Amino acid sequence: MYMLNEIIANKRVEIDEKKRVRTLEDLQGKLREARPVRDFYSALQMPGISLIAEIKRKSPSKGEFPSQFTATELARIYSQNGARAISVLADEKFFGGGAHVVERVANDPAVHLPVMYKEFIIDPYQIYEARSVGADAVLLIVRSIGDSGLLSEMISTVHDLGMQALVECFTIKEAAAAVEAKARIIGVNNRDLQTFEVDLKRSEEIRSIIPDTTLTVSESGLSNPADVVEAQNRGFDAILVGEALLKADDITRRVREFAGLEIIEHQNG
Structure with a gap:
């Protein structure tokens, strides 16, 4: 099983190669051609718990994972069904x-939702690539970045773009570092990226030290709509779900369940 350290070691090699192919200056030049930014913060701030579908x-x-849909087909399903x-x-890799x-x-053109570049970011180059x-x-993983000063700088770069x-x-220590770095949105990963073990209960303790003014996301290991209710009861503003959607026989229905639409329709029926 691949662990975080191995992924990061490979990422360093990848970034060096990317910089040889396209310099940071070239990348920054491409920013003018990027489509306007959509408001990811407001999407998570909406009433109820927001689904970030992966x-x-x-x-x-x-x-x-089953490959019955392309990435864009999945995105359209997500976009049309409550994510x-x-x-x-x-x-x-x-x-x-x-x-x-x-x-x-x-x-x-059929996808209207904000899109997150989910990567193991260790270099500002990747942030410019994302935009x-x-x-x-x-996504900025505290454990991947390590240095609190670099984390603050990266958050500032993201906001500047x-x-x-x-x-x-x-x-809790990593959450405190995120708070100190003035993160506006903090995610609590229920899966340990070193062991890949999942523990949903740990998130409650970590969530308790995060200010109410900061948006929070419960990530990984949510397998059914009951987990969504639990995350909402613990004060989370959003959930990040991948596996439970991608492995579903009926992805459309599963997305609607996690987004709360199936429950609402059932109550109104």
Whole structure:
């Protein structure tokens, strides 16, 4: 099983190669051509709990996911059935994604939701890449970045480009670091990226130290609508769901369940 350290080591090699192919200056030049930013923050701030629906082809812990739909087809299903934002994996080796996949989804005319570039970001270069392909938000993992000063700088860079940062933590210490770095949106990952074990109960303790003025997202390991209710009861503003949607026999129905639409329609029927 691949662990976070191995993913980060590979990411350093990837970034060095990307910089050889396209310099940061070239990337910054492309920013003028990117579509206008959509408001990821407001999407998560809407009443009720917001679903961030994820697109990925595989994961180190679960292997390949069923591929009955392309990334853009999935994005359209998400966009039309109650999701409020879309997360697209930008890591190719371990998750089967890529910046080009984010770009296709973010610029598809049938997709109107904010799109998050989900990647193991360790270099500001990746933030500029995210905006250049049309992303509206990026994931920043506290454990991947390590240095609190660099985390603050990266959050500032994200905001300067008009995007939002979902700052992910797994421990109280990491959550405190995210708060100190002035994160506007903090995600609590229920899956340990070193062991890939899931513990939904840990999120409540971590959520308790995050200010109410900060938006919060419960990430990973949510397998059914009951988990959504639990996350909402614990004070989370949004949920990030991938596997439970991607493995469903009826993805459209599953998205509507996690978005709360099936429940609402049933109550109104």
